[in-house]
Amino acid sequence: MAHSTPYTIFFAGAVSVVCGVLVASAAVALKPMQEANKTLDQRKQVISVAGVACAADATTPEAINKCYEENIRPVVIDLKAGSIDAGVEAATFDMQRAMKDPATSAAAPPNDAKVLRLPKNAKVYQVVAGDEVKSLILPIQGYGLWSVLYGFLALDADGNTIKGITFYEHGETPGLGGEVDNPKWKSLWPGRKAYDASWKPAIQVIKGQAGSPESAPFAVDGLSGATITSNGVTKLVQFWLGENGFGPYLSNFREGRS
Numbered sequence: 613m614a615h616s617t618p619y620t621i622f623f624a625g626a627v628s629v630v631c632g633v634l635v636a637s638a639a640v641a642l643k644p645m646q647e648a649n650k651t652l653d654q655r656k657q658v659i660s661v662a663g664v665a666c667a668a669d670a671t672t673p674e675a676i677n678k679c680y681e682e683n684i685r686p687v688v689i690d691l692k693a694g695s696i697d698a699g700v701e702a703a704t705f706d707m708q709r710a711m712k713d714p715a716t717s718a719a720a721p722p723n724d725a726k727v728l729r730l731p732k733n734a735k736v737y738q739v740v741a742g743d744e745v746k747s748l749i750l751p752i753q754g755y756g757l758w759s760v761l762y763g764f765l766a767l768d769a770d771g772n773t774i775k776g777i778t779f780y781e782h783g784e785t786p787g788l789g790g791e792v793d794n795p796k797w798k799s800l801w802p803g804r805k806a807y808d809a810s811w812k813p814a815i816q817v818i819k820g821q822a823g824s825p826e827s828a829p830f831a832v833d834g835l836s837g838a839t840i841t842s843n844g845v846t847k848l849v850q851f852w853l854g855e856n857g858f859g860p861y862l863s864n865f866r867e868g869r870s
């Protein structure tokens with residue numbers, strides 16, 4: 613049976629409206645779940661880069677949250693001053709959101725990591741045992757070849773010795789720049805030094821092989837076939853260790869002022 617043209621148009625319109633409403637409702641309904649999963653994934657990354665003992669067995673949301681809450685104390689800092697900002701609630705502070713919001717961020721000075729905006733406040737995760745801070749976990753981000761890489765860098769309580777690195781989001785090519793995720797490559801970082809003797813960020817991803825942390829404290833093997841991503845990692849790590857990143861906080865921390 614043939615339908616009239618107005619009927620066909622009405623029918624197509626009605627189907628579009630119904631589908632649109634369904635998709636929009638699903639997006640709104642799933643948002644809190646997505647946010648919760650994102651938080652859980654970040655906590656998982658933080659405990660794993662922290663190297664805390666319970667991280668290996670933390671496979672369920674409950675275990676991840678328990679391991680995180682027992683070992684991690686998030687603090688919000690004033691990035692420029694490098695001091696803890698007690699006026700901001702650390703548990704709910706979202707550094708990515710703060711970085712995008714013009715009210716809580718400013719244009720970053722030109723930099724090799726292609727970080728465009730800097731937040732007034734930033735989040736640092738202290739790995740604690742009782743009152744003692746065992747290590748610090750710093751959020752890091754910056755450009756590789758195709759994408760912004762987001763991750764964490766863990767430093768020992770000396771504010772210099774690297775304990776680990778991880779990237780939880782990027783769009784680099786699997787098998788090339790995507791090897792930043794490779795546990796074997798990440799295992800090359802612990803034991804190396806972030807800063808040289810004059811506290812200038814010194815750690816870099818070189819082309820080729822670096823050798824042991826003892827023989828090459830400031831160098832990490834390059835990712836083969838992915839020099840641009842490797843250089844991106846050097847630039848972003850050095851940016852966040854530097855004066856516009858966590859440099860002021862780390863300096864205060866080392867001297868017991870933060």
Ligand SMILES: Cc1cc2nc3c(=O)[nH]c(=O)nc-3n(C[C@H](O)[C@H](O)[C@H](O)COP(=O)(O)O)c2cc1C
Nearest residue numbers: 757784785788789790835836837838839840841842
């Ligand atoms: C399809 C494709 C994907 C690539 N993906 C990456 C990448 O993710 N990261 C990267 O640094 N180089 C990537 N490259 C290679 C770069 O273009 C460039 O050749 C490389 O970074 C040079 O590194 P090398 O000197 O170690 O060979 C890709 C090349 C092609 C053709």
